[in-house]
Amino acid sequence: MFDIKVEGDGSVKLIGRLDASQTDRAREVLKEVEGPVTLDLSDLEYISSAGIGVIMETYKRLHGKGLSLRLVRLKPAVRAVFGFAGLERVLAIE
Amino acid sequence: MERRFRRDLSSLQDVFQFVSEFLSAHGLDASNAHDLELILEELFTNVLKYRKDGAETVAVRLERNGETITLSFQEFDVDAFDITKLPEPDLERPASERPIGGLGIHLIRKLAESVGYEYKDRVSTTTVTKKVGDDV
Numbered sequence: 001m002f003d004i005k006v007e008g009d010g011s012v013k014l015i016g017r018l019d020a021s022q023t024d025r026a027r028e029v030l031k032e033v034e035g036p037v038t039l040d041l042s043d044l045e046y047i048s049s050a051g052i053g054v055i056m057e058t059y060k061r062l063h064g065k066g067l068s069l070r071l072v073r074l075k076p077a078v079r080a081v082f083g084f085a086g087l088e089r090v091l092a093i094e
Numbered sequence: 095m096e097r098r099f100r101r102d103l104s105s106l107q108d109v110f111q112f113v114s115e116f117l118s119a120h121g122l123d124a125s126n127a128h129d130l131e132l133i134l135e136e137l138f139t140n141v142l143k144y145r146k147d148g149a150e151t152v153a154v155r156l157e158r159n160g161e162t163i164t165l166s167f168q169e170f171d172v173d174a175f176d177i178t179k180l181p182e183p184d185l186e187r188p189a190s191e192r193p194i195g196g197l198g199i200h201l202i203r204k205l206a207e208s209v210g211y212e213y214k215d216r217v218s219t220t221t222v223t224k225k226v227g228d229d230v
Contacts, residue, residue: 019106019110019135020103020106020135020139020142021103021104021106021107046128046131046132048132048135048136048139048198048201049136049139049197049198049201050135050139050198052197053197077128081132081201084200084201084204084205085185085197085200085201086183086185086186090188
């Protein structure tokens with residue numbers, strides 16, 4: 001199960017499991033958001049390279065406009081995947 | 095335990111279900127699922143993205159040997175594709191310059207104890223081992 005909710009304060013909440021079968025849904029929402037954006041990952045249980053790809057697309061789009069993308073409240077398993085991907089140091093992860 | 099899955103993204107949830115069934119059958123904690131699911135998703139989606147030839151189904155085998163889980167992923171009637179020979183992505187590049195994609199095989203290498211490959215009679219077999227309880 002995956003869900004994505006745009007909240008009123010520039011925050012977007014990702015919920016559940018962002019696997020390859022859910023990236024279209026995530027991409028559809030994230031392509032519309034304008035920064036600065038905070039991704040709240042406190043309820044994200046699982047992410048694969050496909051999910052990371054959607055976040056990287058969003059980061060690049062916003063970065064190109066001089067806007068920021070922050071990732072906050074990551075669960076340990078999700079944080080580890082970003083770490084293995086070498087992104088913990090280059091994305092704004094809190 | 096072994097099961098075949100159609101080479102289609104809609105099979106992904108069945109692949110995850112297979113991992114759950116395997117863990118239950120062996121009395122293993124559900125915390126072991128995360129890394130196994132991630133490794134399998136990366137192998138499976140790699141086939142969907144880059145392997146246009148081959149049989150309609152792939153085979154996944156999960157075995158427990160003591161404290162080690164061995165995962166075998168087989169494709170049939172395909173050319174060889176040895177993931178152990180692929181170069182590592184450049185993780186030192188700034189995020190804005192990173193290519194989208196190319197991370198999946200790297201994640202498998204980071205999560206696994208070992209990754210092996212065998213190719214015989216047009217059957218491609220990738221074998222990954224993972225320690226029980228060694229979840230992230």
